[in-house]
Amino acid sequence: MDLLSESLKGRLLFAIPKKGRLYEKCIELLSGADIQFTRSNRLDIALSRNHNLALYVYSFGYSTPSYPRRYSVFLPASDIPRFVGEGNVALGITGQDMIAEANVQDLVTEVLPLGFGKCRLQIQTPERGPLQSLESLGGKTIGTSFDVLAGKFFSEQDAQRGDGKQTKVEYLDGSVEAACTLGVADAIVDLVESGETMRAAGLHAIHTLMTSEAVLIQSNKQVDNDAHKQLIKKIISRIKGVQAAKKYVLCNYNIERKHLDQAIQFTPGRRAPTVSPLEDDGWVAVSSMVERKQLAESMDGLENSGAHDILVIALDNCRV
Numbered sequence: 001m002d003l004l005s006e007s008l009k010g011r012l013l014f015a016i017p018k019k020g021r022l023y024e025k026c027i028e029l030l031s032g033a034d035i036q037f038t039r040s041n042r043l044d045i046a047l048s049r050n051h052n053l054a055l056y057v058y059s060f061g062y063s064t065p066s067y068p069r070r071y072s073v074f075l076p077a078s079d080i081p082r083f084v085g086e087g088n089v090a091l092g093i094t095g096q097d098m099i100a101e102a103n104v105q106d107l108v109t110e111v112l113p114l115g116f117g118k119c120r121l122q123i124q125t126p127e128r129g130p131l132q133s134l135e136s137l138g139g140k141t142i143g144t145s146f147d148v149l150a151g152k153f154f155s156e157q158d159a160q161r162g163d164g165k166q167t168k169v170e171y172l173d174g175s176v177e178a179a180c181t182l183g184v185a186d187a188i189v190d191l192v193e194s195g196e197t198m199r200a201a202g203l204h205a206i207h208t209l210m211t212s213e214a215v216l217i218q219s220n221k222q223v224d225n226d227a228h229k230q231l232i233k234k235i236i237s238r239i240k241g242v243q244a245a246k247k248y249v250l251c252n253y254n255i256e257r258k259h260l261d262q263a264i265q266f267t268p269g270r271r272a273p274t275v276s277p278l279e280d281d282g283w284v285a286v287s288s289m290v291e292r293k294q295l296a297e298s299m300d301g302l303e304n305s306g307a308h309d310i311l312v313i314a315l316d317n318c319r320v
């Protein structure tokens, strides 16, 4: 048995992208969940120091023939959903776009949306010109890295139009946004977040195929190993904790008891606020979790209700 197989033996496998848009956030998430790991220079496999876990850190490129496929590490990022789907890897972090492109929606469960990597997969055409509608793309050439999704979409469009024109979907590995200018394609299907890349290439979106964000996925394949089952539960729960800590803050304030009912409308908490008496008669201290995105509204409401000493505390981690 080679060294790699030996060190992976019995470990649960968790796949994350090696680089690109999702990488930094994934590392942050793992650190928040206290999944410590050591990454070897030679291999994109990291063995966890504190869990019976190995991280597969995937990137673009193809497997080198010297490693058996099961352990190959340089794989397309889209292999994360496929490997999780097939059960070779128990958990993974990837984009919903990648799951749809790999067509493994039935083989994986999206355990948790992660709130980053938010983007839209859009059909883009030159801002000026005749191609301003889906109809007008019939029989044209579409450049994309999402040839499965685009292929499916345009063959449905072709069938719906029924004019006999076949739209051609051309796979492009990168620089998709340059395809129209270079004359390689009439339109493209690519990801858009701010729209800066699209606008810089003189393109605009005429249709959205899907919206996407990064998600934690779990294989639907049955796990027989009890220790692995426990570890999967633990990892999911820890990642949920890190996510919840980002979503909420703890809001503390003092208020006269007579104004309490009004104030807690703005800080109802997840279950209920904690209300404790103060030494000062007639006053109470309130502590409540508040969604970060509603914080400003809640604080305005508290101030107007007569709350004093409003303190907002960020959470490092939590289990809710």
Ligand SMILES: Nc1ncnc2c1ncn2[C@@H]1O[C@H](COP(=O)(O)OP(=O)(O)OP(=O)(O)O)[C@@H](O)[C@H]1O
Pocket (backbone or CB within 6 Å): 019, 020, 021, 022, 059, 060, 077, 094, 095, 096, 097, 098, 116, 117, 118, 119, 191, 192, 193, 194, 212, 213, 214
């Ligand atoms: N502009 C963007 N904004 C937000 N999320 C994005 C954006 N582009 C891509 N993503 C998300 O991140 C995932 C990975 O995209 P990225 O472009 O980093 O992949 P990659 O092509 O594997 O990496 P690289 O470009 O470094 O080779 C996408 O599948 C998508 O879910």
Ligand SMILES: O=P(O)(O)OC[C@H]1O[C@H](OP(=O)(O)OP(=O)(O)O)[C@H](O)[C@@H]1O
Pocket (backbone or CB within 6 Å): 020, 021, 174, 175, 177, 190, 191, 192, 193, 194, 195, 196, 197, 198
């Ligand atoms: O709408 P925007 O905010 O401009 O983002 C869109 C760009 O982001 C993605 O590419 P990325 O920058 O990740 O690099 P890549 O093309 O090498 O994958 C996508 O392919 C677009 O090119």
